[in-house]
Amino acid sequence: MIQDIAPHQYHTEYNPVPVQDDGVILAYRGRTVLVRLEGEDKSFSYPTYADLADVPAERFRWLFREDDINYFLALEDIPEGRGFAYISINFMRAARPRFQAFAGVAGLSLHNWYSNHRFCGQCGRPMAHSDVERMVYCGHCHTMIYPRICPAVIVAVRNGDKLLVSTYAGREYTRAALIAGFAEVGETIEQTVHREVMEEVGVKVKNLRFYKSQPWCFTDTLLFGFFCDLDGDETLRVDHNELATAQWVERHDLPDDPEQASLTMEMITLFKQGKM
Template identity: 40%
Template structure:
């Protein structure tokens, strides 16, 4: 499916990020009154319509948020901004990102994911990591500058691999202790300094399950702002080792047959058997690709 948009969340409908206008304060001020504005609370939830629907707030209604607002991008000449709004009361409807991915229009959900990630970075990087002095934000919120030591700080994204591991006939899945009963997912882990993505796949799979990966192949990626990851999806071929899950990582890891995975994908295991990750995640898509015959 070359060129096709994968059917998981936070990819389709992305805005033009309009890098060229981030330093043009006068132009941004002119776009603000009619701009779409996504307001988030301090916990990263969107302030939504009364029924939880995607908001259609205009910048003109919130002049006090303009100084701290971050430019998300433009669509058909209209700017989109995001800002944390701490002034609203407890009665205001709030929607978390996973709910928005399921219920909101695609463009709004994708913009919400972008907003959540960059505002999380802003909230936790108010001071310079080198000298401790306050940062001054420029470029429409995408650059934190330290006037004391002249270091520039940019939003952080943490790369992580997520991988559908097969021994040729079966699929390796694991579960964490806090997940719903019978829920299993593909294995994942963060890239470490000085490590290639392929090395990360081999290390993480072995650390979490003691299964040895022979080869792997990259398929697709998904922004995962929980809070700031980029999931890099792989399919891998491994030895038919007996899984031995790491106590620190997984409660259980096991091989599932193609028939078991197929039944779960068709929704035939709601009362018993394997439960998979929801469709919003690249994990579910990787399982679907493996079941359709994708291999390393």
């Protein structure tokens, strides 16, 4: 999956440092990121501060470290040029090197969080940045805000040798998907599984088995993957506000996974191989 970058290591501890010439710069416009394409195999690179030395150092904010490489967020628009151009963040699903692709997606999630918390939601005053942890706070009303991660489920519903496969309605991503949805306030993650399956396709499930989780920074989400079995009638009543299609697909007809980026496709592949 996209976060599996070993032997490289993504460091979550908050130890900001000043930007240096070799600091990697992550610059975003909406859901696009500034990169230089290096070849036809989806290899790429980001600009470093040395490439953008005409921009004052205070216009960059430290984000995180991978191995010994520090990544910084551009706080102002960086123009295209010098071989760099903005491309869709979805490019990172299959881009190489993998550890840098994950950095670009994680950086987008933090960029969105910083952008959405420039002002206090309680009193409207500008937020300040903590020097010791990743947190913004209001010096007037003392509101403190930490990065928010939304819990959601990915559900592989089995029906003998068939798997319930869907496609999303109104989404940029149009490939095969599983039933998915966000947890609501006050419900367990297992209750989310039952509710989302019933809401989206109108069937009941049983024998829930947690498989694994994935930080899906494309949507600021922490995904919980579950396998389960159909419980009763297999007739699907599809909510077309959420799903374009939903159908039972035989094991041997399931799609391959060339990207190897998502928990969804890993779970589909395991079922296809008869391992789940």
